[in-house]
Amino acid sequence: MVNENFIKLPGAYLFSEIAKKVKAFRAEHPEAEIISLGIGDVTQPLVPAVIEALHRATDEMAHAATFRGYGPEQGYDFLRHTIVENDFRRRGIDISEDEIFVSDGAKSDTGNFQELFGPDVQIAVTDPVYPVYVDANVMGGRTGMLGEDGRWSNIVYLPCTAENGFVPELPSQHIDVIYLCYPNNPTGTTLSRDELQKWVTYAQEHDALICYDVAYEAFIRHDGIPHSIYELEGARQVAVEFHSFSKTAGFTGIRCGYMVVPSEVTMRTQSGKRVALNPLWQRRQSTKFNGTSYLSQRAAEAVYSPEGSAQVQQTIDYYMQNARTMRSALHEMGFQVYGGEDSPYLWVKVPEGMTSWSFFDSLLHRAHVVCTPGVGFGPSGEGYVRLTAFGNHEATLTALQRIQTQIYI
Numbered sequence: 001m002v003n004e005n006f007i008k009l010p011g012a013y014l015f016s017e018i019a020k021k022v023k024a025f026r027a028e029h030p031e032a033e034i035i036s037l038g039i040g041d042v043t044q045p046l047v048p049a050v051i052e053a054l055h056r057a058t059d060e061m062a063h064a065a066t067f068r069g070y071g072p073e074q075g076y077d078f079l080r081h082t083i084v085e086n087d088f089r090r091r092g093i094d095i096s097e098d099e100i101f102v103s104d105g106a107k108s109d110t111g112n113f114q115e116l117f118g119p120d121v122q123i124a125v126t127d128p129v130y131p132v133y134v135d136a137n138v139m140g141g142r143t144g145m146l147g148e149d150g151r152w153s154n155i156v157y158l159p160c161t162a163e164n165g166f167v168p169e170l171p172s173q174h175i176d177v178i179y180l181c182y183p184n185n186p187t188g189t190t191l192s193r194d195e196l197q198k199w200v201t202y203a204q205e206h207d208a209l210i211c212y213d214v215a216y217e218a219f220i221r222h223d224g225i226p227h228s229i230y231e232l233e234g235a236r237q238v239a240v241e242f243h244s245f246s247k248t249a250g251f252t253g254i255r256c257g258y259m260v261v262p263s264e265v266t267m268r269t270q271s272g273k274r275v276a277l278n279p280l281w282q283r284r285q286s287t288k289f290n291g292t293s294y295l296s297q298r299a300a301e302a303v304y305s306p307e308g309s310a311q312v313q314q315t316i317d318y319y320m321q322n323a324r325t326m327r328s329a330l331h332e333m334g335f336q337v338y339g340g341e342d343s344p345y346l347w348v349k350v351p352e353g354m355t356s357w358s359f360f361d362s363l364l365h366r367a368h369v370v371c372t373p374g375v376g377f378g379p380s381g382e383g384y385v386r387l388t389a390f391g392n393h394e395a396t397l398t399a400l401q402r403i404q405t406q407i408y409i
């Protein structure tokens, strides 16, 4: 018999629904030049330092003396060491090499990590949310049934809307695992150090685990916004963290990310015994994962070199310039705009009387611009759309001009 949890998942995934609508519009209007500010993929090429590292690694593969086959499942020492030095020790954070697990990206890690949780664990997510956290737990059979309102019966949803400044309130019922993503996808908003500290304290007091996704950490511009949850007191006991080179360095096609599982993080057995998650994750990865490609890991290492990090910073600045331009232009047009200051995403309130999808349709049909309907990320996303700053400058400017002339609010 099949795992029926998969059947519970709604069929049309958000981005396939969008693709379908765009395709239908294209068929009717072949002359329209459509600009996508929708899907969260990057557009700028890999930086020279990464390309050079890829070439060097490729040449090594061409000679028996330097050829590499299977690597260590948790990642090569050269990369784990570089990660620890640059992302943690240099910032005064205590993380060691054996707490780093290199992977093919944060989607796999955020999706797979729930395999370590018991079947009855109470999951909480912010709403709207990156869909992977929820769908992976649906597959794991922890979420109950999907209601008419778009909520799973056994998930605790923490609404994040303009009304609460996109800061999730601590839950009133007991939860075991909370997924947090800051800077947030989709809203582009952040949590201050104090706001995140409340969650760490909550997790300590309620014996909860925080799964903290920092895929957009490199886009943080303001002081006082944590780049890692381990900057906070007590986080080593209660949090695991997901990192990705995808948005930081344009690795969406190369594939590399890593997870941090500190040795102190534990969960309980039914009989109350404490079990450390680090050795369990090690066991899981070495059973089901044969490591990230050597080429990807050399490419990731190059992101931290002096040249690499300067070059990557330029690309991030390029996207953040888009974000600034979009923010101020949309604001001037009278839109309520959130995010985009420490993240490449802007979360835009749709005009009075419209829904996420009706505004999506009107942007597509009138301005030939593709956005992502906020409701696709959860019920509390209704009434918003997400725009991304990952486009090129010129196309982004054209899109803004069209919105200004074609959309009335």
Ligand SMILES: *Cc1c(COP(=O)(O)O)cnc(C)c1O
Residues within 6 Å of the ligand: 040, 104, 105, 106, 107, 108, 110, 130, 181, 185, 213, 215, 243, 244, 245, 246, 247, 251, 252, 256, 257
């Ligand atoms: C893009 C993204 C990731 C990274 O995915 P990869 O598999 O590393 O490409 C992780 N989390 C969030 C919230 C994202 O938006």
